[in-house]
Amino acid sequence: MKHTLQQVFRSSKFVTGFCIFAAILMVVIFYPLFVPNPPLEIIAQGSFFPPGTYVSTYDTVFSSKAYTLNLTDAATKRIAAKLGDQERNDIKEYLMLVGVPEDQIDSTNTILLLDLWEKNYDPTKKISGMIFSKVRYFERLNKSLDGLLSEEGLILASPNIDTGTLEQVGIINLSDYVNIKEVASVRTLPLGTDNFGRDVLTQLVKATSVSLMIGLIAGLIATFIGLVLGLLSGYVGGMLDDIIMFITNLFTVIPSFVLLILISYSVGQEHRGAVMVAAVIGFTSWVWTTRAVRSQVISLRNRDHVNLSKLSGHSIGYIITHDILPYIASYVVMALILQISSAILAEASLSILGLGPKTSEVPTLGLMMNWAMIYQAQILGKWWAYFPVLLVIAMITFSMNLMNTGLDQVFNPALRD
Amino acid sequence: MTEKKSCLKGVGLTKVFGLGRNKNMAVDHVDFDFAEGEIVSIVGESGSGKTTLAKMLLGLINTTEGDIYFQGKKRDIRSHKAKKEYWTNIQAIFQDPFSSYNIFNKIDTLFLDCINMRGGKKLPYEKKVEMMTEACSFVNLKFAELTNKYPFELSGGQMQRLMIARIFLLQPKILLADEPTSMIDACSRATILDMLMKLRNDTGMTIIFITHDIGLAYFVSDKVFIMERGKFVESGTADEVILRPKEAYTKRLLNDVPKIHEEWDLSTVDIKVN
Ligand SMILES: Nc1ncnc2c1ncn2[C@@H]1O[C@H](COP(=O)(O)OP(=O)(O)OP(=O)(O)O)[C@@H](O)[C@H]1O
Numbered sequence: 001m002k003h004t005l006q007q008v009f010r011s012s013k014f015v016t017g018f019c020i021f022a023a024i025l026m027v028v029i030f031y032p033l034f035v036p037n038p039p040l041e042i043i044a045q046g047s048f049f050p051p052g053t054y055v056s057t058y059d060t061v062f063s064s065k066a067y068t069l070n071l072t073d074a075a076t077k078r079i080a081a082k083l084g085d086q087e088r089n090d091i092k093e094y095l096m097l098v099g100v101p102e103d104q105i106d107s108t109n110t111i112l113l114l115d116l117w118e119k120n121y122d123p124t125k126k127i128s129g130m131i132f133s134k135v136r137y138f139e140r141l142n143k144s145l146d147g148l149l150s151e152e153g154l155i156l157a158s159p160n161i162d163t164g165t166l167e168q169v170g171i172i173n174l175s176d177y178v179n180i181k182e183v184a185s186v187r188t189l190p191l192g193t194d195n196f197g198r199d200v201l202t203q204l205v206k207a208t209s210v211s212l213m214i215g216l217i218a219g220l221i222a223t224f225i226g227l228v229l230g231l232l233s234g235y236v237g238g239m240l241d242d243i244i245m246f247i248t249n250l251f252t253v254i255p256s257f258v259l260l261i262l263i264s265y266s267v268g269q270e271h272r273g274a275v276m277v278a279a280v281i282g283f284t285s286w287v288w289t290t291r292a293v294r295s296q297v298i299s300l301r302n303r304d305h306v307n308l309s310k311l312s313g314h315s316i317g318y319i320i321t322h323d324i325l326p327y328i329a330s331y332v333v334m335a336l337i338l339q340i341s342s343a344i345l346a347e348a349s350l351s352i353l354g355l356g357p358k359t360s361e362v363p364t365l366g367l368m369m370n371w372a373m374i375y376q377a378q379i380l381g382k383w384w385a386y387f388p389v390l391l392v393i394a395m396i397t398f399s400m401n402l403m404n405t406g407l408d409q410v411f412n413p414a415l416r417d
Numbered sequence: 418m419t420e421k422k423s424c425l426k427g428v429g430l431t432k433v434f435g436l437g438r439n440k441n442m443a444v445d446h447v448d449f450d451f452a453e454g455e456i457v458s459i460v461g462e463s464g465s466g467k468t469t470l471a472k473m474l475l476g477l478i479n480t481t482e483g484d485i486y487f488q489g490k491k492r493d494i495r496s497h498k499a500k501k502e503y504w505t506n507i508q509a510i511f512q513d514p515f516s517s518y519n520i521f522n523k524i525d526t527l528f529l530d531c532i533n534m535r536g537g538k539k540l541p542y543e544k545k546v547e548m549m550t551e552a553c554s555f556v557n558l559k560f561a562e563l564t565n566k567y568p569f570e571l572s573g574g575q576m577q578r579l580m581i582a583r584i585f586l587l588q589p590k591i592l593l594a595d596e597p598t599s600m601i602d603a604c605s606r607a608t609i610l611d612m613l614m615k616l617r618n619d620t621g622m623t624i625i626f627i628t629h630d631i632g633l634a635y636f637v638s639d640k641v642f643i644m645e646r647g648k649f650v651e652s653g654t655a656d657e658v659i660l661r662p663k664e665a666y667t668k669r670l671l672n673d674v675p676k677i678h679e680e681w682d683l684s685t686v687d688i689k690v691n
Pocket residue numbers: 434435441443461462463464465466467468469470629
């Protein structure tokens with residue numbers, strides 16, 4: 001046995017698959033220890049905030065110590081952030097539309113460009129042929145350019161409750177900085193937020209662990225049923241074999257996914273917890289494990305070592321557990337791995353159809369895909385809401401299939417002796 | 418010779434595999450009566466039904482038709498208990514030593530099973546080791562070198578010798594040896610045959626020796642049965658059948674024996690036929 005384990009870990013495919021899978025497991029186990037936020041907590045007002053670090057504006061202004069840094073490139077950066085190439089071209093386009101000759105416009109000279117803009121932009125002016133959204137765009141652009149070149153700071157004021165007048169409480173200069181470490185409230189959302197305003201990464205980690213659990217439960221159920229039925233029908237044979245094979249054939253003729261959909265639908269949204277969905281997947285996918293185990297057992301049961309075991313007076317139970325099971329154990333492990341990965345995919349497919357686990361309790365990878373699709377993340381280009389989910393599904397199934405192929409390479413020659 | 422007690426008797430023994438058009442009469446109404454202490458050879462070409470007959474005699478597969486009598490009484494092995502009892506009396510060595518072992522069990526397990534089967538379950542471990550050592554030395558192997566080893570660490574010849582050691586431990590009344598030498602080289606073959614003869618001489622066991630090699634059968638057996646497509650076509654003492662064959666099939670089998678056989682029969686096989 002030790003020997004076989006060594007061989008397994010010498011197979012590069014298995015090791016690669018194992019490492020990927022172990023890495024995913026590590027993240028799933030350790031991430032919640034560092035980030036204990038509830039995965040389904042709605043933190044954002046609005047949907048699909050892009051990935052990044054969010055710093056509390058209020059805290060930066062009030063509760064942090066201000067530092068003065070004289071950075072020469074600060075102004076350039078500030079302008080560049082608001083006035084990129086796209087905006088410059090748009091301004092040029094507008095100016096030309098209102099009749100400024102092209103040779104007077106230098107879109108690289110910020111001061112001149114803004115000067116021209118200020119002189120010529122008039123929100124009340126109707127320009128023929130300009131669509132409404134463009135008009136609104138220029139209004140927004142104009143607003144954002146307001147005070148861009150100002151050298152003055154901003155005055156902070158708060159209303160006095162007694163008099164109702166604004167009172168100055170401070171000034172923010174252009175050279176004022178805060179140390180981000182000193183800002184009380186900072187939240188990094190590496191994968192942004194989803195349509196409901198929930199942290200995608202935290203949710204993804206939780207969803208991965210739930211999906212893995214669904215896969216494991218479904219895989220164990222399917223493999224257990226498949227193993228028991230396969231052993232019985234293969235070893236005992238006769239009537240029992242006929243009955244089991246009849247049931248198995250029945251399940252083969254009806255595509256298991258259709259069955260899965262029908263059962264999930266009839267169970268009803270209310271009762272579909274993650275475990276329930278796992279069980280439904282498990283109970284509909286044992287068929288091919290049964291067939292595979294049965295045919296393995298049939299080829300084993302006439303082997304001489306089984307005959308010899310009978311001649312040594314062993315009972316059926318002993319022979320199945322000692323003379324048959326060890327020979328197919330590696331095969332069963334491989335079947336289990338495949339069952340787990342296909343159960344994860346089955347959950348995802350079910351959830352995309354809206355037949356997955358109840359949505360309010362836990363996220364699953366399939367549910368996340370479902371939400372992203374319903375809220376059109378892929379059309380809106382909000383890649384962080386669906387691409388990481390796809391990647392995780394792909395990595396889990398890929399790593400499991402790699403492990404399976406690795407095991408196959410190690411075990412099969414041994415099985416054939 | 419006729420006063421010898423009957424040990425295993427078959428009447429109209431038949432085995433049919435498959436149904437309808439695929440029907441295959443593997444064993445077709447054979448009758449025989451093996452006496453105690455005899456070495457009987459069943460000779461036939463590949464597919465003639467030798468292994469099937471052996472498995473029926475062992476009770477590993479059901480008979481389609483016919484009765485088997487063990488020590489004069491009709492055999493009844495429907496319950497597991499009766500089967501267990503029957504198998505203390507009849508044992509086998511199979512054709513392929515490489516598939517006869519459970520590769521997950523150590524050699525010790527195999528032997529301990531035999532001791533348990535003969536009611537030695539409660540014996541102290543030292544006594545069991547002593548028995549296993551004796552059995553191994555019977556086949557010229559050292560138990561100390563084999564203990565805690567797995568079967569795949571042994572050679573084919575060693576495996577087959579261990580199978581004989583197993584029989585030595587079990588001391589059954591009948592041994593069915595199904596081509597025990599067909600998978601191993603000529604040299605080990607002679608040793609194996611030698612040990613089988615010794616087993617018979619020491620314990621008075623009935624040995625049913627199955628082979629496709631009529632030359633070999635001549636050297637080992639008291640009686641020879643020739644099997645062709647599930648039927649016994651000729652039987653008698655070794656001398657009768659082999660030196661004065663009546664059937665064309667037997668003659669053909671004899672002719673098929675390659676000339677080399679005569680050479681190794683005489684030069685390498687050192688068997689004391691008594
Ligand atoms: N389990 C089985 N199911 C169907 N047919 C079988 C089965 N076992 C044996 N047979 C058939 O029975 C016939 C006799 O086979 P058997 O194994 O008894 O031959 P044999 O004389 O032992 O041959 P060999 O010398 O090759 O071992 C063959 O035609 C074989 O195809």
